[in-house]
Amino acid sequence: MHLFETKDGDRWVCITCAEEKKELIEENGWEWILDRDDMVLRCVLCGHPDYDIED
Numbered sequence: 001m002h003l004f005e006t007k008d009g010d011r012w013v014c015i016t017c018a019e020e021k022k023e024l025i026e027e028n029g030w031e032w033i034l035d036r037d038d039m040v041l042r043c044v045l046c047g048h049p050d051y052d053i054e055d
Contacts, residue, residue, distance in 0.1 A: 001041045004030040007041050014043035014046045021045055 002013045004025065010033065018025065039049050 001036050001038060001045070003033045003036065005033050006030050011054040012041050013045055014048060016050075017043050017045040 002015070002018050004011050004013055010032070013021070013025070026029065038052070039051070042049060
């Protein structure tokens, strides 16, 4: 999960959305802060975690 600094506060974005929405992120001037592997975090764009864990 990537953490971005935005004008509205910090936002978590999953790896998939970071790739797919790269233009949107750059257009809005979001700045990457750090990465964290944490399955509890949810993406602000899609609402999902980075990876789906199958049982």
